[in-house]
Each structure stands twice: as structure tokens, then as C-alpha cells.
Amino acid sequence: MTIPRTAAQPGEFTGTAGEHTVTAVPVFDPSATAREAWTRMLGTRFDSASDIVVRDAGGRLYGLVSVERLLAAAPAATLADLADRDPPIVTPGTDQEIAAWHAVRHGESGLAVVDPSGRFTGLVPRRRLLRVLLQEHDEDMARLGGYLKGSATARTAAEESVTRRFAHRMPWLLLGLAGAMASAGIVGSFEDRLAANVALAFFLPGVIYMADAVGTQTEAVVVRALSVGVSIRRLARGESATGLIIGLAMALAFLPFALLYGGDAQVALTAVISLFAACSVASALAMVLPWLLNRLGRDPAFGSGPLATVIQDLLSITVYLFTATLIVG
Structure with missing residues (x-):
């Protein structure tokens, strides 16, 4: 021996x-x-x-x-x-x-x-x-909770001074505020079209919410995968296909309600197409941002959520309003 x-x-x-x-x-x-x-x-x-x-x-x-x-x-x-x-x-x-x-x-x-x-x-x-x-496991739970590192950093974040809390949170909140101002500008540029057909405004919040929800689910899967060393290539095909299927399923489920509540086939078609596109794009975006932040050495769960929400909201609004322009006129 x-x-x-x-x-x-x-x-x-x-x-x-x-x-x-x-x-x-x-x-x-x-x-x-x-x-x-x-x-x-x-x-x-x-x-x-x-x-x-x-x-x-x-x-x-x-x-x-x-x-x-x-x-x-x-x-x-x-x-x-x-x-x-x-x-x-x-x-x-x-x-x-x-x-x-x-x-x-x-x-x-x-x-x-x-x-x-x-x-x-x-x-x-x-x-x-x-x-x-x-x-x-401790580090994964801290990441999914939106902390930079493991539980030691999580505890520090919970006990740090007001000044440091402000400094850590403000950059992401300012990013969100900038996105809100940009979205207001985009919606404002379509004011005449929305005024001409008020029913178009009814479905915009729903499209935005569903895209954010799909993106949040994908982010959770990607962050967990990155934390255990699964490559983004291994995830990309499955998550992309899942996003397309979810977008199609949501659109088909939403169609009867859009026809009934909107009272206009063109408005309903606008909502359905936009919902499908926004949900599909949300999955791709939610994969790219955590991967990019991880490659840059930043915790993907800390920044990808706020950043993805801002970008996804802007894309959802833009897709919806341009689809309305093409279909409703």
C-alpha cells in the first residue's frame, strides 16, 4: 500500500x-x-x-x-x-x-x-x-436574491450604512428612470394614433407585463445554469425554442379576449402579434444579458434583472406601436 x-x-x-x-x-x-x-x-x-x-x-x-x-x-x-x-x-x-x-x-x-x-x-x-x-447552494441563493456574491456580502448589504445603500441602489434605479422617460417619449410620439383608436392603449400594459414575466423566468434559469457551469450554448437552443412556444401559446390564449374586449379585429391582431414577438424577444434578451454580465465579471442576478426590464419594456412598447402602425394604420 x-x-x-x-x-x-x-x-x-x-x-x-x-x-x-x-x-x-x-x-x-x-x-x-x-x-x-x-x-x-x-x-x-x-x-x-x-x-x-x-x-x-x-x-x-x-x-x-x-x-x-x-x-x-x-x-x-x-x-x-x-x-x-x-x-x-x-x-x-x-x-x-x-x-x-x-x-x-x-x-x-x-x-x-x-x-x-x-x-x-x-x-x-x-x-x-x-x-x-x-x-x-448558499451563493446560488444569494445570487437569485439579487446580491453581488455569497451570504457574507448579502449580510453586509443588509447591515451597511444608509449612504452605501443609496450608492449601491441608485445606479440601477437611475437606469430604470431613464428607461421610463424613454418609454414616455416613444408613447408620446404615437399620441395621434392612440387618440384616434383608444382601444390600442388597452392592451399595451398586458403586452409589457407578459414580456417581463417571460424574461424573468428565463433569467432565473440562466443565472442558475451559469452558477453551476452550464454553458450558454447549451441553454440557447432550448430556451429560444421555449420562448417561441410560450409566445405562441400566450398569443393564442389572448386572442379571444382581444377580439371580445377590443371590438376590432385589427386591434386584436396587433395585440396578439405584439405579444408573440415581445415574449419571444424577452427569452433571447434574458439569456444574453446574464451571460454578458457574467463575462464582464459582474454578478448576473444583481444587474440583469433591472437592465433586462428596462430594455424589454422599451422593446415591447416599440414593437406594439409599430405593429399598430402597420396593421391599424
């Missing part, structure tokens, strides 16, 4: 699987028996002994044997027969949350860490996996 020990440079693997890797673990050849493994482990102190590492002569990972399976095995059984040949494996640079979820989905108590050539470098034990999951 050997106990591999490798030393990483301070900060070399911060936030990755390498940061949580332990190297003082039981390691045996595939030919070792269960009796030999158990006997040779007695009296040895390990960083973790929940999994027994089986590796070949070249140092490459052969598999893992859980301590529960080792205890239940026949004394003469070899570790080659007991080993899980397809354990969860990551490299030292894998993001810590992705690594933890990889182990959870595989149903294992530990996570093997190997270098690019497949040579075993250490294990991430269950206690460290649990700590990572709790930490990342």
Missing part, C-alpha cells in the same frame, strides 16, 4: 477540485485481496478512507472500492473484482461545483482526481463534497 502525497502551490486551484483534494488515502494494486487491504490499512492514519483507490503499475486509476463494499467482500476477493471501473473522475482544474455534482449524479461518496494522462493524484472525500455543495 502507498499513500501518495502531492503539494499544490497556494492558490493554484482555488475554487476547483484541486483545492479540496486529499492525497493521504489508501492505494492498492488491482491484484491485492480484500483481506490484504483491510489488514494493511489497520493502524494507518488517512485523510480519508471512505474509498480505496485501485491503480495500476503506471499510476493510472484502475477504479475505486468503497469501504462498505470492502467490508462486505469475501477475504479472497481481489480489488480488481470489487472496484468500480467507472467512478466519477475530474481533473484538478475542474470547477468545484461541477465536480461535486458530478459525484452526486454518479452516486459515489468520493471523487477521484486525475491528471490529463489519467494518473491518479488524489481524492475529494464526501465531507469536502458536502461542504462545496452547501457553499455553492
Whole structure:
């Protein structure tokens, strides 16, 4: 039995699987028996002994044997027969949350860490996996609540002075105010058309609200996905298709009401087409903004909501009024 020990440079693997890797673990050849493994482990102190590492002569990972399976095995059984040949494996640079979820989905108590050539470098034990999951869950909840970072920043935001509260909130509120003024200008430029057909004004708030609602749902999905390392490419196709389907469903559901309440087929058609377009665009916009803020190093949940609302409202108003111009005249 050997106990591999490798030393990483301070900060070399911060936030990755390498940061949580332990190297003082039981390691045996595939030919070792269960009796030999158990006997040779007695009296040895390990960083973790929940999994027994089986590796070949070249140092490459052969598999893992859980301590529960080792205890239940026949004394003469070899570790080659007991080993899980397809354990969860990551490299030292894998993001810590992705690594933890990889182990959870595989149903294992530990996570093997190997270098690019497949040579075993250490294990991430269950206690460290649990700590990572709790930490990342805390940060995800803080992000979804609109905070910059994790719970420490959330607490700071709740306890900071009035001056700092004002400084943190005003930029986003001023952005919203600018959007409100711009929307007033857009609506004002169509004053004559709205005055000529008042029914057009009835459906504008509904179109704006539904687009914001669809965008908010998409933002939540995107922020959660970004927090666990899912790429925007993987999300784009599904969310774009979902936005189109939701827009179509909302438009069809709204059509009878628009015909009944608007009393004009052209006005109803304007509302329905605008609703479909606004909901479809909202999904795309809600994907792009969190991704862009994330690439810029800003917390996507803190800024994408206010920013997306302003832009989406302006787009919804513009789409609605220009559609009305084309259809109603």
C-alpha cells in the first residue's frame, strides 16, 4: 500500500477540485485481496478512507472500492473484482461545483482526481463534497436574491450604512428612470394614433407585463445554469425554442379576449402579434444579458434583472406601436 502525497502551490486551484483534494488515502494494486487491504490499512492514519483507490503499475486509476463494499467482500476477493471501473473522475482544474455534482449524479461518496494522462493524484472525500455543495447552494441563493456574491456580502448589504445603500441602489434605479422617460417619449410620439383608436392603449400594459414575466423566468434559469457551469450554448437552443412556444401559446390564449374586449379585429391582431414577438424577444434578451454580465465579471442576478426590464419594456412598447402602425394604420 502507498499513500501518495502531492503539494499544490497556494492558490493554484482555488475554487476547483484541486483545492479540496486529499492525497493521504489508501492505494492498492488491482491484484491485492480484500483481506490484504483491510489488514494493511489497520493502524494507518488517512485523510480519508471512505474509498480505496485501485491503480495500476503506471499510476493510472484502475477504479475505486468503497469501504462498505470492502467490508462486505469475501477475504479472497481481489480489488480488481470489487472496484468500480467507472467512478466519477475530474481533473484538478475542474470547477468545484461541477465536480461535486458530478459525484452526486454518479452516486459515489468520493471523487477521484486525475491528471490529463489519467494518473491518479488524489481524492475529494464526501465531507469536502458536502461542504462545496452547501457553499455553492448558499451563493446560488444569494445570487437569485439579487446580491453581488455569497451570504457574507448579502449580510453586509443588509447591515451597511444608509449612504452605501443609496450608492449601491441608485445606479440601477437611475437606469430604470431613464428607461421610463424613454418609454414616455416613444408613447408620446404615437399620441395621434392612440387618440384616434383608444382601444390600442388597452392592451399595451398586458403586452409589457407578459414580456417581463417571460424574461424573468428565463433569467432565473440562466443565472442558475451559469452558477453551476452550464454553458450558454447549451441553454440557447432550448430556451429560444421555449420562448417561441410560450409566445405562441400566450398569443393564442389572448386572442379571444382581444377580439371580445377590443371590438376590432385589427386591434386584436396587433395585440396578439405584439405579444408573440415581445415574449419571444424577452427569452433571447434574458439569456444574453446574464451571460454578458457574467463575462464582464459582474454578478448576473444583481444587474440583469433591472437592465433586462428596462430594455424589454422599451422593446415591447416599440414593437406594439409599430405593429399598430402597420396593421391599424
